[in-house]
Amino acid sequence: MSNTTYQEIKHSLVAVYREDPRPWLVGFSGGKDSTMLASLVFDAVLSVAVEQRTKPISVLCTDTRVEIPAIAEMIEGTLDRMRKCSQEHNLNIEASLLKPPPEQSFWVNIIGRGYPPPNRTFRWCTQRMKIDPVTVFVRQRIGHWGEAILLLGARRAESASRAQTMAGRVTRNGLRRHEDLPRVWISNPMEFLTTEEVWAYLLQKPNPWGNDNRTLYKLYSNASNGECPLVVDQSTPSCGNSRFGCWTCTVVERDKASEGLLAAGDDRMEKLIEFRETLLHYRDPANGKRNMRRVNGDKGPGPLDITARRELLVQLLALQEETSLPLITPEELLLIQQLWKAARDPDDGRGVARIINKQRGVIMNTNLKELNRLREMEEDVAREKNINADTLRRMLAKVEEYSESHRAHGLPDDLLNILKDDLEAQPAGKKH
Ligand code: SF4
Numbered sequence: 007m008s009n010t011t012y013q014e015i016k017h018s019l020v021a022v023y024r025e026d027p028r029p030w031l032v033g034f035s036g037g038k039d040s041t042m043l044a045s046l047v048f049d050a051v052l053s054v055a056v057e058q059r060t061k062p063i064s065v066l067c068t069d070t071r072v073e074i075p076a077i078a079e080m081i082e083g084t085l086d087r088m089r090k091c092s093q094e095h096n097l098n099i100e101a102s103l104l105k106p107p108p109e110q111s112f113w114v115n116i117i118g119r120g121y122p123p124p125n126r127t128f129r130w131c132t133q134r135m136k137i138d139p140v141t142v143f144v145r146q147r148i149g150h151w152g153e154a155i156l157l158l159g160a161r162r163a164e165s166a167s168r169a170q171t172m173a174g175r176v177t178r179n180g181l182r183r184h185e186d187l188p189r190v191w192i193s194n195p196m197e198f199l200t201t202e203e204v205w206a207y208l209l210q211k212p213n214p215w216g217n218d219n220r221t222l223y224k225l226y227s228n229a230s231n232g233e234c235p236l237v238v239d240q241s242t243p244s245c246g247n248s249r250f251g252c253w254t255c256t257v258v259e260r261d262k263a264s265e266g267l268l269a270a271g272d273d274r275m276e277k278l279i280e281f282r283e284t285l286l287h288y289r290d291p292a293n294g295k296r297n298m299r300r301v302n303g304d305k306g307p308g309p310l311d312i313t314a315r316r317e318l319l320v321q322l323l324a325l326q327e328e329t330s331l332p333l334i335t336p337e338e339l340l341l342i343q344q345l346w347k348a349a350r351d352p353d354d355g356r357g358v359a360r361i362i363n364k365q366r367g368v369i370m371n372t373n374l375k376e377l378n379r380l381r382e383m384e385e386d387v388a389r390e391k392n393i394n395a396d397t398l399r400r401m402l403a404k405v406e407e408y409s410e411s412h413r414a415h416g417l418p419d420d421l422l423n424i425l426k427d428d429l430e431a432q433p434a435g436k437k438h
Pocket residue numbers: 070124129131132135136234245246250251252254255256257
């Protein structure tokens with residue numbers, strides 16, 4: 007890439023940084039385009055005098071809870087380095103990994119509610135696992151900020167359809183309104199870059215936070231190219247193509263990313279790929295795993311029947327044992343139990359516990375009763391403190407996140423922000 011193009015993008019970012027007071031959100035998926043975008047943003051802020059680095063910037067990344075392990079590990083490491091770089095240079099950039107709540111996780115929807123594994127016509131997952139967590143986060147931030155600019159790494163050269171969609175968009179000063187969040191404006195600073203220019207930029211030097219992009223390059227060559235961008239609304243090009251996405255993805259014919267990683271020596275992928283085949287088998291109505299009435303009562307393939315859901319749970323727990331990967335959490339298991347109890351043909355409320363007991367030693371010493379008690383306690387404390395139980399859970403999760411990364415810097419601010427969100431979410435009369 008000519009240095010001019012890169013410098014031009016960086017200069018225009020610096021100009022907007024200085025002249026436009028709106029905070030920035032930066033979509034980050036760990037793929038090449040968004041890595042370049044984040045790198046340009048860091049570079050732009052680093053070129054501003056320290057006392058002027060006041061614009062709040064949030065790098066946003068989603069984790070569906072069923073991400074390909076190698077990609078999830080790489081992203082966690084990258085976000086951590088971004089945070090450290092921001093602290094070290096006072097960049098005022100936070101990096102957030104957004105997950106769907108356990109109630110909307112892949113396993114709770116499939117094993118708990120009986121949703122069939124997604125396909126092109128019933129792709130229930132993207133909204134619940136990718137778009138909603140971003141929308142919730144952005145709405146909370148917008149509550150404090152008023153308006154924000156969302157920077158995305160989308161490029162016309164990625165595909166003919168992408169070029170056509172981007173060319174047809176109405177923009178004002180290079181910004182277009184977000185479809186669902188009217189106070190958010192989307193900017194695509196890299197719109198006209200070619201793929202070669204992106205790699206040339208990435209490979210010429212390490213990112214400002216210290217990552218060497220050769221690892222990313224290798225991951226791409228192993229994973230057959232393509233990436234799953236941060237999906238922000240239904241108009242954003244989505245995943246479910248050749249890309250890094252969920253290892254459970256049944257929207258694609260073949261999961262080339264997983265296969266590529268296996269071929270490159272990531273043995274964990276072998277069992278995961280097999281399990282994905284199992285999901286495909288369970289989705290096909292011809293295999294007798296689905297109710298033959300839809301949820302609305304019409305004739306036709308409906309949800310997975312309760313026996314199929316039990317079978318899948320048994321197999322998933324066995325997979326967890328075999329791979330030693332944390333595939334399902336105790337909280338998700340508790341939710342599955344609650345959903346089974348409330349299903350059309352309910353169980354006695356002990357189905358999940360029985361399966362876990364049979365596979366004793368398989369998963370973390372899960373005591374569902376204990377977990378249930380914990381949730382009730384959280385609700386009591388939240389009532390007593392006059393805050394929302396979800397707010398309390400978010401605060402606890404935040405503390406846990408910090409303790410896992412052995413750092414405390416930034417925790418009070420994050421907790422304060424969560425409390426502010428809670429305050430803003432309350433009806434006017436209830437504010438305290
Ligand atoms: S990668 Fe596949 S399973 Fe995951 S959110 Fe996208 S379409 Fe759904």
